[in-house]
Amino acid sequence: MKQQRHRRALNHVATFFKTTHKGDAITVMMGWDKPLQGFFMVIEDKTNKEDGFIYSNLEDPELAQAGGFAQTIEPFVNKLDELGIDVPIEMLEGVEMDGIFNVGNKQAHYGITGQAS
Structure with a gap:
């Protein structure tokens, strides 16, 4: 399955x-x-019997030209808003900073309070 690539990638x-x-x-x-x-x-929604996913960047037609990846988190923030899913701002800021500093591994x-573990 395409989505598994994210979990196995180094x-x-x-x-x-x-x-x-x-x-x-x-x-x-x-x-x-x-x-x-x-x-x-x-x-991921494990109760979704079809494929287990509500959304995957790899299947987003708006990201197809870029191989499914985005240069900013904006498309994903918009998708979360569209779906009515709230995530902690600290998570969004952390992901954005990881990209800015090219962090790996x-x-x-994140918990509901925004604390990362």
């Missing part, structure tokens, strides 16, 4: 936030892919 940053969407538990994963020099986002899990 040298990228992934941040996770667990929340709900339309009553279902979901996980938002955003990050910076250092080798591909772009931001990514996947919204890092994971962070």
